[in-house]
Amino acid sequence: MGKIIIQNETTKDPISLIGREAGVCWGADISNAEKNYKRGMDCLVSGHGRTWEYPQVYVVMDGYSARVFRELYTHIGGGPTRLQASTRYINYEKGFDYVIPPTIDESEETRNIYTGAMDDILSAMKKLEALGMPREDIGMLLPLGMCSKVVLRTNLRNLIDMSHQRLCTRAYWEYRNLMKDLMNALSEYSEEWKYLVDNYFVAKCDVAGFCTEKNSCGRRVKYEN
Ligand SMILES: Cc1cc2nc3c(=O)[nH]c(=O)nc-3n(C[C@H](O)[C@H](O)[C@H](O)COP(=O)(O)OP(=O)(O)OC[C@H]3O[C@@H](n4cnc5c(N)ncnc54)[C@H](O)[C@@H]3O)c2cc1C
Incomplete structure (x- = not known):
């Protein structure tokens, strides 16, 4: 909200x-x-x-x-x-907040697909961070949501x-x-x-x-x- x-x-x-x-x-x-x-x-x-x-x-x-x-x-x-707000200094341990559209939030099935995609993005970002990639480049993966x-x-x-x-x-x-x-x-x-x-x-x-x-x-x- x-x-x-x-x-x-x-x-x-x-x-x-x-x-x-x-x-x-x-x-x-x-x-x-x-x-x-x-x-x-x-x-x-x-x-x-x-x-x-x-x-x-x-x-x-x-x-x-x-x-x-x-x-x-x-x-x-x-x-x-x-x-x-900058997208360069995000703490990936805590992850990022995102908006869940009400239509997607309505059913468990659609919500799980959506939140699962966000989890996948965060997981990829953490892996890139662990491999020493710069945060400003990892931030390219951040979603519009x-x-x-x-x-x-x-x-x-x-x-x-x-x-x-x-x-x-x-x-x-x-x-x-x-x-x-x-x-x-x-x-x-x-x-x-x-x-x-x-x-x-x-x-x-x-x-x-x-x-x-x-x-x-x-x-x-x-x-x-
Ligand atoms: C149903 C709907 C769908 C939309 N879809 C899209 C979309 O797909 N993609 C998208 O990008 N946007 C979309 N918009 C947003 C919209 O088209 C405008 O981009 C947005 O409203 C901001 O531009 P504006 O001209 O309204 O406001 P502002 O840029 O704030 O301008 C306000 C007013 O100032 C004047 N003005 C501003 N600049 C100048 C200038 N250079 N010269 C002379 N006068 C000026 C004009 O009178 C203007 O009306 C959508 C809006 C609606 C309602």
Whole structure:
């Protein structure tokens, strides 16, 4: 099970921050908290996307697969900064953690095949280690399902955009779960984040009003031209 930790460096009052920054350019009184919040809301409702880049998010994502992080890395909007746990310094005595997809975990037979394959990989790695092979080369055997950890710095705009893609029913199930874990963690971080998550973090079909995917899940009608 993956875990999301919102770090303290994350903007606590994203809507008010947007209002303060926009207010500077509009020559407004930015000492009034109520007006700042209202101005921030105006920027959101009007779709002034650049202002959504002021709220920063620093987040640790731990225990998700290297596969889902490979997908996370495709989201480059806003120039995110990311570091990922090294695959060079794994202690092979303890082995590595990995994600078991729920479908495979359902029956003993499929689970045993899956966990057996992971055991085989670990056993090969230990043999190579014993033969003096360098760890960075042995690490080539690590599977995409292995658990990893990422620390990400991004912004509100990028996360809203990410939610449109990753809340799509047809997106990879683990990313959908990660997205929902992130939304829950942000909602708990502050009331302003809860408002944003509740109102702006939606699947792309909810933005368009119809399904844009070639193969639709049927949640919304498909756009036909
Ligand atoms: C059902 C489904 C299946 C998918 N399958 C695959 C798959 O098989 N393989 C795969 O690799 N990915 C897949 N994806 C992921 C998806 O195609 C994107 O790679 C991913 O969502 C990140 O790219 P992005 O443009 O959405 O976000 P970002 O890169 O974060 O971009 C966000 C927004 O910023 C703007 N932007 C970003 N870069 C530029 C730029 N250079 N110039 C101008 N504007 C820019 C655009 O408006 C963009 O919408 C899938 C997604 C879904 C929902």
